[in-house]
Amino acid sequence: MNPIRRIYTFFHKNLLTKTMAIGVVLALMGTTCLIQLANIQLVNGKGMAQAAAQSRTTTVTLKARRGKIMDTNGAILAQSVERYTIIGNPEQAQAFIPTTCTKQTGSNCHQINGKPVGVTGAAAVARLLAPVLGMDATELGAKLSISGQYVVLKKDVTPAVKRKISKLNLGGIVYAELSNERLYSNGTLMGSLLGGVDADGKGVAGIEQMENKTLTGRDGYQVYQQGNSGVEIPGTMTESKDAVNGSDVTLTIDRDVQWYTEKVLSDSENKYHSAWGIAMVQDVQSGDILALADSDTTEAGSDQAKMGASRAVSETFEPGSIGKVLAMSGMLQLGLHKIDDKFTVPNTVTVEGQTYKDAVDHGNEHWTLAGILEQSSNVGMVIAGDKMTNEQRYNFISKFGIGQATGLNLPGESEGVLHPSDSWDRRTRNTVLFGQGYTVNVMQLTNAISVIANKGVKKPQRIIKSITDTAGHVEEQQSKGEATRVIDESVASQMLNAMESSAEHYNTFVKVDGYRMAAKSGTAEVAGANGQLTSIISDYSTIIPADNPRFVITVVLKDPQGSFGGLTAGPVTAEIGEFLMQKYEVPASSPRTDAIPVNW
Template sequence: MRGTATSSRATAGTDRRLPVAPAKRRATQSNQRSASRDVERNRRKVSAPSPEKRARQRGVASPLRRLRITLVAIAVVLLAIVGRVAYLQTKEADSLQSAGADQWTRSYSLPAQRGTMFDRHGNELAMSVPAASISINPKLLVDGAVVVQELDTLLDLSDEKVASLLSEVESKDRGFVYVARQVDANAGDFIRALGHAGVNVDDESRREMPGGDTGRSVLGRTNIDGIGIAGLEQQYNDVMTGTGGSMTREVDPKQQTIAGSESITQAPVAGNDLVLTIDRSIQFATEQVLLEQLERIEAKGGTVIALETKTGEILGLASVRRDDQTGEYGVTNGNFAAVDAYEPGSVAKVITIAGALDAGAVTPETAFTVPWRKKYADDILKDSHEHPDELLTVSDILTESSNIGTIMVQQELGRYEHYDYMTAFGLGSKTALDFPGESPGLLKDVDELWGSERVTVAYGQGMSSTSLQLVSAINVIANGGVYVAPKLVKATVGPDGQQTPMPASATHRVVSKQAAAETTAMMQRVVCEGTAKMAQVDNLPVAGKTGTAFKAADNGTYYNEDGDRIYYASFVGFFPADDPQITILVSVDEPPAGTRDRFGGTAAAPVFAALVPTLLHEWNIQPSPGSKGCPE
């Protein structure tokens, strides 16, 4: 038990040692000293290399050298970066700017304002007003069907259009689809403010006529892109079309425009304005009077031209047609006075007789024994009514509108000379207007006329002319024997407001002043005593001539499918007869056959008489002192 306790105490105490024998202790101390001396000797033999040597042994430079290498490497990297930046800012600058702009900016064309058309007094006849085009990108729309329904509510789209848009939204095949063009600008602003992603609103313009249909036949029209496709809009399209500009604006990730980011890069330049010879009040009157007469007699259509005698400036030009489907009459987009050619009939007798008077072949008192019918070549030609052979002067022949008598006058003149006068009066060629689609009419060369054609041209059959040609031809008599080309445009006005007058109408003498005066006196007899009594105007001397011609049908005859004659009735006159100021031509296309209204004196002359008071007022025409109308 004692031994156990001693062992426990020995292990429990860390400072307690077991007793060692003295001899053994000395041997141990000697060994320790010998080991210490060996360690010291070995330490003296070891020599550590220097840091530089250790660095060389390890393949690493000194800290200073490492620093230098690091600085050089940094410098090289910086130089490379600077070089790259310089390259990008010079050689690649444009492409990078363009790429950046493509991401966040959009370019838009700015349409130029199309020129306005004014009447001679500065009243607007055709002008462009702000509008908007609405389109969608189906690929960007959110709740596309809802957006389409909202647009339908705002724009009142057709059912077909809505169905088409919904189909586009569902398929998402295209990135651009028009919703509506030329909508009201305010509606466009409202839709733009809604901010729908994928709905685009672009500014454009819409052509409008402040006077409604007034002047439509002359002005023509533009297509939906503002390009002239008829009338003066087409003829002067290049003049009225300006130079477009461009604008950029920034967009957000949803492709919506960032407010205030718009920037005009090139300002548009407006087109030139046109100042026409048309008088808006006279134009309106010509259309209304013609409409009333055509509706009353139920003709197919008609034209009216009123021009200033001395200058050839057209004051009013109307073309009216009946819609075959609805039966309603309206002012047309087409200028039939320039594009339709027809046989002028008895109006052409003025040219034949004036030429014969000018050439000295006849005088107003020259008399002929005139039968009511006579054979020429293989045809028997007739007057409008049966009568016994009678002695008629040249003045009587024109007053009574005798076909056979006019042929006799032509034969006195000679058919070659007659042909020269017809061309000098402007028949057979376009007028100086060169209106889009204008017809030159039909006048065969004198050597190409055969059989009865050689004489029927004396009274206006076997040849054709437009209303523009015919009114200009008869205006020769009103203008003292001088032809003056018709004119529609007085001036152009540039974007800076500078007005440039158009050249005066070309003129040339056709017959002598005496021949014109003698013909005028005969034409006064036509109004007072002959076929144009319905053209009389109280207390105003009027000179004129009627024409009733057969109109060729598509079947090559002068009869329609019902076997009825087809007529073309006309009247041309000028006033005051003793000092002509205005010349007017009225043409009625297909007045009803078999009625009293088929003649020039009944279908066309009343339009002239109804229109003259307006012209007297608007043009401030005062008859010469002492002058009066037809004697009672």
């Protein structure tokens, strides 16, 4: 074979061998791909599809709205409104590349005032978002430049702002989580009494805390798959549960009465230069509290409102001479005296080495038991109580509700202090006859006087009127406890008569034209800042109208100029009483014709 032929044969054989080798390799690769494809589709296809679906599946919480708090007439005192927390995904933000707006993109693009964004990443997201949130773009950019997939950008955003964000085409980068903002539309009205909620929407003070379980709803949820933009893929929802909003709470408080009572207290603080004031209005027949006020100016829902209880709830004090009503009622009920029994009352009296003196110096006076109350004589009470044992004194003070929980369950309420009679010393056994040696809160004292107005029966108090669930079903709330008879109706009638004489004693300063009042004043020395008896509590409780009791009003002032309760707290009760008579269109009183003699 010639040389040329041998060369041709050599190269032809090598080329054929290489071609066959390449063919074998390609065949093996094709077979491998077919096997892998079959494995994916036939063996692992279902599992991989499930894994992909799972990676897109998300659970979204549906926030329940907290119930409203309303006054007795349905005026809203506290409510939750729809608000959103704006969340950013830093990792997605840093990878963001804006889409330039063209005819082809339509509205699915990004621009600022008709111009391109100009940057990419977190800075681009910040430039788009800052004007809508009213924030600095640099600050937003910094928040979106951290590691991770979750950062809070802004809280308490309105639905209108949330809708603007949704038009920015930042799905998957920026989204909104529903939250509820608690609003108190009346500012300082009932500030500490309403209290407030914490960052999680839980009641932490006041009525918000007391009724937290009722006001709190149950969150719901949705489980679905979301696309790259963070939007739900239609038809992929697999599970859901609707949120159940909290129930609404209606109080017995009348907002108008509360507002006026707070106003009068504020005015009295300026007029009498008192350190603080407390006032309460109670409906005699129902035991409903129409106003529970103090002179503190605290915004409802504020940090201050969340930190402590209302002064009207927590403050305790010696009632002073108002306590004579309780002790004298016991004397009549036990048959130790009659209301018109005659006494000669000196300026001072000494019993077991303890001397007691009246507030105003006088000679030997001829007063009936009714006159002792009318003149508010401590000496007269000690003399009249001579046959009343310590245990009897304790029992009657206790029967009027002193030293016991009111049943209102208001956070921060103090029961006051009424020590057992076997612990009293020689002085305390007599000071309790005129309202010293024990302490009360304003709810206890008001309800005690309501016993006289309600013909001798102590009714449980109520501040929660009704509960309304999300379906609109209204459940009237009953007072805690049962009504109990403390004194006979005849005894209550005699005490009411004597209290009316006591009110007439001050009618130059304390009166409501056209209406009779039955009242008792009190003035007690209490410990001041130095621990000594350098401070004064002046209080006054009024039943109005006396001939047909509708309301009991109690006012308590700390260190007022003028000291005596009848001269300071008394006029404040008259202002509130006048407002009540007008608001509720109470008929004018008939003339008084049955006054029990106070002198002999």
